[in-house]
Amino acid sequence: MLYNYDEILVKDVMRKDYIMLSENCKIKDGIKSLLENNMKEIFITDEKKNLKGIITATDISRFMKQKVNEEMLMKEYMVDKLITVCEDESLRICRNVMIENEIGTLPVVRDTYLVGVIRKQEIMNFFYMALEKAGIKLEHVVNSLHEAVCVIDENGKVILWNKSAEKLHNVAASEIIGKPLADFFPEAMNVKVFHTKKPVENVYHSPRENCHIVISSVPIFIDESFLGVVSTEQDVSELQKLVKELQKANDTLVFLKKEVERYANDGFGKVIGKNLELLKKIEIARQVGKTKVNILITGESGTGKEVFARAIHDYSGEKGLFIPINCSAIPNELFESELFGYEQGAFTGANKKGKMGLFEMANEGTIFLDEIGDLPMFMQAKLLRVLQDKVVRRIGGEHYTDINMRVISATNKNLKEMVESGIFREDLYYRLDVVQIQLPPLRERGGDIVLLINYFLKELSKQNNKEITKIDPEVMEVLQRYVWKGNIRELKNTVEYLVVLCRGDTITTDLIPNYIIEETKKKKYKVGGPLDLNKSLIAFEIDLIRQALKLAKGNKAQAAKLLNIPRTTLYSKIKNYEMD
Structure with a gap:
């Protein structure tokens, strides 16, 4: 309740401006007192001031018409059956007593003594003032609400329109109160409820762009009499925005969780190698890493293009995410929804909350398009538009979202030949191939094979709960001689195979897959072309050095004696052939 009338007591409201005469006074004295004091009643008391009765102005008027003898005593004409009230009674009780007994004056007594008076006018004035205060409070309360509140009367005219309704x-x-709501909003929910007399609750509507409202509208009935309609409209635009932000955060968390799980099982988290050609590529990557330039990484399958791309992203210091996409793994019909995302209800089977696309997820970060040569032609055009305009729009959406991302692409195909064949867009090719970094295959990285084997051995042993600390030199020799067509990926898989099957702390030759042993036997002296004498001699020389080191158990001075060459010459050859 805005005002509790039961808490208002008689003693707080009663008046003390009243006439009190002795019962032995004459009628003429009463008439004189009423006229002089402009009062409507006289309270009659005995000699001890005990309240005995009352004579009102109406009684005096009747006396005068009847020509009552004014010398008569007051006690002979007073009303002695008084209805009184104590000073601690509530004002609401006083009002009810006066209404029930049809009286306009109520004496307030303490024991039998008059201490005040409650008149009908005081009751009315007080309740009017209380009603006015309640109205002011109600106005402040209603205007403080975040919800828009509208009330129309039984004629459909607006009688309440709060600040939130004005804003919404x-x-x-001042413009709408007192006027029919239908004149302003013919399709308003209150207008519909005004005609149907049936309530509606939590109905969603969007009165204008980027404005999302939930409205409830209820008809007002008192004693089965229709008095109007009240509605509340809650602006949930911020909530809608928050839901989208939360969904975006959730999509990001899901993605990060997958990435963490993926890299928790992947020991290759950085670029490993000392090969001069690889080091040159790393230097180029460092030079362009801090820029926003698009990069195309080429190389055979399994050469570590994604790891290299991730290293560029990490080096760049971009605050956004690294988002890898395998263009050959996404079905054509899902490409657009995966890359651009979609709004709720955009198509059958869509997530009810909508979904953020990978382009949006890569904002302020890097998007890595692996196997870019497998991107369908229709998506090539859409990708080109994103790179040109730097905006995306979700499927089923109406608004464009600005994006600021770097694009790193990778392929093991010859994109230039694909452009000439008409299966890859030339304009997109030049957009992507601003800086090209071609990674060397593992067979051209010599001593890096040993580094990678040791790295994978440590990581994969830990992942598989093994304590493998050594690899038999013969095993290392065979693995170095093998031509890794699958490059680093094949090497890693092979090391994992050896780790899983190893029963002790050392990997031995009996664990090596037969196809590797057979291949190394066939290619033992065929490192170069079959007629390339120089490369064959180099391969033969490397093989002899390895055998000598094996017989000397790694002692280079002893190995030099076995090879019949100076120790300095052996050191030089080991360095040149990157055999460390």
């Missing part, structure tokens, strides 16, 4: 509908209260 851009209509001032």
Whole structure:
């Protein structure tokens, strides 16, 4: 309740401006007192001031018409059956007593003594003032609500329109109050409820762009009499925005969880190698890493293009995410929804909350398009538009979102030949191939094979709960001689195979897959072309050095004696052939 009338007591409201005469006074004295004091009643008391009765102005008027003898005593004409009230009674009780007994004056007594008076006018004035205060409070309360509140009367005219309604509908209260709501909003929910007399609850509607509202509208009935309609409209635009932000955060968390799980099982988290050609590529990557330039990484399958791309992203210091996409693994019909995302209800089977696309997820970060040569032609055009305009729009959406991302692409195909064949867009090719970094295959990285084997051995042993600390030199020799067509990926898989099957702390030759042993036997002296004498001699020389080191158990001085060459010459050859 805005005002509790039961808490208002008689003693707080009663008046003390009243006439009190002795019962032995004459009628003429009473008439004189009423006229002089402009009062409506006289309270009659005995000699001890005990309240005995009352004579009102109406009684005096009747006496005069009847020509009552004014010398008569008051006690002979007073009303002695008084209805009184104590000073601690509530004002609401006083009002009810006066209404039930049809009286306009109520004496307030303490024991039998008069201490005040409650008149009908005091009751009315007080309740009017209380009603006015309640109205002011109600106005402040209603205007403080975040919800828009509208009340129309039984004629459909607006009688309440709070500040939130003004803000939501851009209509001032002074403009709409007292006028039919239908004149301003013919399709308003209150207008519909006004005609149907049936309530509606939590109905969503969007009165204008980027404005999302939930409205409830209820008819007002008192004693089965229709008095109007009240509605509340809650602006959930911020909530809608928050839901989208939360969904975006959730999509990001899901993605990061997958990435963490993926890299928790992948020991290759950085670029490993000392090969001069690889080091040159790393230097180029460092030079362009801090820029926003698009990069195309080429190389055979399994050469570590994604790891290299991730290293560039990490080096760049971009605050956004690294988002890898395998263009050959996404079905054509899902490409657009995966890359651009979609709004709720965009198509059958869509997530009810919508989904953020990978382009949006890569904002302020890097998107890595692996196997870019497998990107369908229709998506090539859309990708080109994103790179040109730097905006995306979700499927089923109406608004464009600005994006700021770097694009790193990778392929093991010859894109230039694909452009000439008409299966890859030339304009997109030049957009992607601003800086090209071609990674060397593992067979051209010599001593890096040993580094990678040791790295994978440590990581994969830990992942598989093994304690393998050594690899038999013969095993290392065979693995170095083998031509890794699958490059680093094949090497890693092979090391994992050896780790899983190893029963002790050392990997031995009996664990090596037969196809590797057979291949190394066939290619033992065929490192170069079959007629390339120089490369064959180099391969033969490397093989002899390895055998000598094996017989000397790694002692280079002893190995030099076995090879019949100076120790300095052996050191030089080991360095040149990157055999460390």
